Every structure is written in C-alpha cells, then in structure tokens.
Amino acid sequence: MVIMTLFLAFLACAPNYLDVPVKTVGVGYDPEEVGPSPTPYGGVVEYSWVNFAGGGLSLALMQLGSFDEVGPGMSGFAPPYAAVYGFSYLFTEKLAAADSLGGVTSVPPEAEDSCYTTFEASGPIGSFKTVDVGDYMELVTEDGSGGLRLDRYPEQYASDPRDAFAYYNKFELWSQNPIYGLYPGDSEKISKMGEILVRGATFPSGERVTYRFPGGMVPQYAPLGSIPVPSSVVESTELRVPQLPGGVSLEWTGPRYDSIGETTEAGGAHSTCLAFSADAAKEPQGPGDCAAAMSAQADAGQMYTGPWDTDDGQVSFRWEPSENPDEFVSIAVRFLGPVDRDDPNYQAELVSEPIPKSVKGEWNGRRGESVPDEEPPDGTRSPTACEEEGAYGFDPRYLDGAGELITAMRGDPFHNMAEVTCRMKDDGEFALTEAMVADALAYARAHGSEGVVFYFGRSTEAEVEVPDAMDNYGNRKVITPIKVASRAIDIGRFWFEE
Numbered sequence: 001m002v003i004m005t006l007f008l009a010f011l012a013c014a015p016n017y018l019d020v021p022v023k024t025v026g027v028g029y030d031p032e033e034v035g036p037s038p039t040p041y042g043g044v045v046e047y048s049w050v051n052f053a054g055g056g057l058s059l060a061l062m063q064l065g066s067f068d069e070v071g072p073g074m075s076g077f078a079p080p081y082a083a084v085y086g087f088s089y090l091f092t093e094k095l096a097a098a099d100s101l102g103g104v105t106s107v108p109p110e111a112e113d114s115c116y117t118t119f120e121a122s123g124p125i126g127s128f129k130t131v132d133v134g135d136y137m138e139l140v141t142e143d144g145s146g147g148l149r150l151d152r153y154p155e156q157y158a159s160d161p162r163d164a165f166a167y168y169n170k171f172e173l174w175s176q177n178p179i180y181g182l183y184p185g186d187s188e189k190i191s192k193m194g195e196i197l198v199r200g201a202t203f204p205s206g207e208r209v210t211y212r213f214p215g216g217m218v219p220q221y222a223p224l225g226s227i228p229v230p231s232s233v234v235e236s237t238e239l240r241v242p243q244l245p246g247g248v249s250l251e252w253t254g255p256r257y258d259s260i261g262e263t264t265e266a267g268g269a270h271s272t273c274l275a276f277s278a279d280a281a282k283e284p285q286g287p288g289d290c291a292a293a294m295s296a297q298a299d300a301g302q303m304y305t306g307p308w309d310t311d312d313g314q315v316s317f318r319w320e321p322s323e324n325p326d327e328f329v330s331i332a333v334r335f336l337g338p339v340d341r342d343d344p345n346y347q348a349e350l351v352s353e354p355i356p357k358s359v360k361g362e363w364n365g366r367r368g369e370s371v372p373d374e375e376p377p378d379g380t381r382s383p384t385a386c387e388e389e390g391a392y393g394f395d396p397r398y399l400d401g402a403g404e405l406i407t408a409m410r411g412d413p414f415h416n417m418a419e420v421t422c423r424m425k426d427d428g429e430f431a432l433t434e435a436m437v438a439d440a441l442a443y444a445r446a447h448g449s450e451g452v453v454f455y456f457g458r459s460t461e462a463e464v465e466v467p468d469a470m471d472n473y474g475n476r477k478v479i480t481p482i483k484v485a486s487r488a489i490d491i492g493r494f495w496f497e498e
Helices: 002-012 357-365 440-448
Strands: 040-052 082-095 115-120 136-140 146-155 166-173 180-184 194-199 208-212 238-240 250-255 262-264 267-272 314-319 328-337 347-353 379-381 391-394 413-426 429-433 451-464 482-494
Touching: 040 136, 082 146, 115 357, 238 451, 238 482, 328 429, 328 440, 413 429, 413 440
Parallel strands: 040 482
Antiparallel strands: 040 082, 082 166, 115 413, 136 146, 136 208, 146 166, 180 194, 208 238, 250 267, 250 314, 314 429, 328 413, 328 451, 347 379, 347 391, 451 482
C-alpha cells in the first residue's frame, strides 16, 4: 500500500503531456490516419516546378528568403509566375523519414484517397552529418538539353571548416523549352552555321532525367562525409519528370473574395481556374477551359475560398488525368503560424524621417476631408552610409496603409503550424471538405494562425543507388538508397481570417 501511495504521488507531480505535438513518425494523430512510411534514406533530392497561382504568395513558400509578393512587380517574371527549385541533403547515416526534411511541400501518403494531418511539422529528430558529392549535383536529360544543376553550399569552405555543413540548392526561372543559338562554322554562310545550346529547359516535363554528381572530398577537420567517386560508378536510375498540372478548376458555393480578402460576392455558385488571376469575362465550365493561357491577366492575383467558408463545406478540384502511371496527384493545405514582429527575419534598420513642413501644412488644410482628422505621421527610412545606425523595427514594407500585414505576410511562411496532406486518385475530381481539415483548423484557430496556403500538383518519385560514402573518420558508410522526388505544383492561398 505504501508503494502504491508513493507511485500515485509521483504521478501527481508529472507534467501534463496532453498538448505536446509529438507523435511517432508514420502514425497519424487520428487512429484512422496513416502517413507515409518512415523509410530510412541516405539522402533526399527534390526537383520542383512551382507556379504561383494567385495573390498573396511569396518565394518564402518555397523556403527561400524573399517575402515580397510574386506578381507583375517582380522583375523577370511574366505569367505564369513559375519557377524551378532544387534542393538536396545527403547524410552519412540513413535517417528514418528523411524525406520529411526540407522540400517545397509535405510528403503525400501512400494510399490513394487518403489524408493525414501533422502539427508543428519538423524534420528528422537527432544529429546527422551531411555529405559532399562535389561542386554540384544535377538531374539532366539524356541529350543534355534539359534539367537542373544544384550548386553546393558553401561554394568554398572556410579556412576553419570545423562548423561546415553542406547542402545543394538551385533556383531558376522556368524555361519550358531549350533555347538554341547559332555559331559560325567553317563557312561564313548563315545557312552553314551550327546550333549551340544557350539555355536548357529547366523543367523538361514528361521526360526522363538521370541523377548524377562528380564526387568530392572535404577539407581536413570538416565534420562532413564525402563520396569521393562519381555517381557513374554505380548503375544509374532514371526518373520521369511529371507533367505540369495543366488545366485545374475549382468549384464552390458561397462567398468570393478579391486579392486582399474583401468579399466581392456574398454567395452563389462559383468556379475559377487555378491560375494567377481569374478570367473576369466568364467562369470556366471545367478544367478544359483552364488549359489554355488566358488572353490577359490582371495585376492582382486571385484569392480562393476555403471549405470552411462555403455553404456545403467543400471545394471541388477538377483536372485532366495523366496517362503516366508513375505520376500521382496530391494536395496539401498548410495553416501558417502568426508572424512574430520581433523575428530578425522581418526586421529592418530604420531612422525617423520627420514629415516636411510643406506636406504637413497641406495635410492640415485637408484634415477631415480627403485625409484623416489627425496629426500627420512622421515616416521612416533606411539610414544612409554617413548616418549613425538606426533602430531595428518591423519592416514597414510588410504593412499596408492601415498598419495591417500585407496579404503575402498573412501567416509566417516558415512556421508550418498544421498541415493536411492528401493523395488522390488521378481520375480528375476531388472534393476537399471542411471535415478533412477539421483537426488542423481547430488547432490553427486555437493557436492564432494568420494564413492558409495550399499546394496542388503531380509527383514522381524514385529510390536511387549511390556509391558508398566516407565519414570524417574515414569509415565507409552505405547510404543507398536516396530518395529523389520531382513535383509540379500550383500554389494558392485560401482566405482565412479569425
């Protein structure tokens, strides 16, 4: 009895673990949900085409460090606002669920027409060492006219490499077809000039690519592994790049929003194409109407209505099925955490700039009419080279005229608060329901989520053999297979305001 009393007293002092968002990898929070298997891999490579199909989206949603809204104001971009992104880690040890680390979107479940939910998602738990395979790795077509080369970071190791960490990364604008130029041959005649590849297709959709690297060695004392031989010493594995999503339409009954979340229509049946802007002239009757490029696109990207705002609690996605049996279709709905305005990522060095007297006089002359009936505010700007350092504060570029977060900053793009990921049958139709996202929605509302984005697309995956690695102690490590995935993704934003 004394032992039992002491045991109960000990339990009474234990902390409450009910709200701790930790679970076994591959097991859903709901007993009926099963996520992807926690297969051990020696590395991951992701090769993705990403189309910013709407407003309020930034490159940070590709895990890049730019928070400006993608659109006409971004130099070098034109509709469709698509980019190609490659990312890779290789490890000296196989890690369970290594494919959950990094990447544009989450790993879909293995079963068709199934979903799973994650909360506060992160990569594999524990320490690991990365592997250097040379200055670059690449996925390239047989003729070399398409693919992507990922550069190693760091490009050059520091003189003291004891804190070195290696990964591979590349961001490119989308080029659908290779571009060739002419060069002089033996003859001066134009008809005798030869062709030379100027720029390859950065995402050769539907074609096969081979993963390869030259091999590399790391500096002495660097806490890294290496593969000192090229990938060609083992049998190569090809991966077919998925087709682009093509024409995709969304249908719902309920409100419709503009690019900043204002209600434009309070109800009714609606449809739109999954594209940067909607066709104001007519609504699509199906995905076939969305396959062709629009004649003109507005400067403001469109906002989508989530299933939590519709009359029947669902949004229907329709698309044209693929004939490639290796592809699968998935969607991920991601609830973004609140923006921490003290986060250094969102801070800027600012100095106060008093309002000019002429502007202040004109403002005061119009108070209560065309300007607010209050004192005119002073401004801020970046300090010049000759000025003393300013104070750091939340970057005003991320605020609108009313002091509220701009649409692209509604939700911290680096804080994946809750996410629902579904894999669908490639039969051309899927209804995303409020019930599917209910657990994530409840968690997001309880923890102050400020935004929701979704990722719809096609994927192909392959397990690739690589040569054995060598760790920093000279030990041989078998890290085969690594996971190589290629995805073609449309990103959109559901309006979400609590």
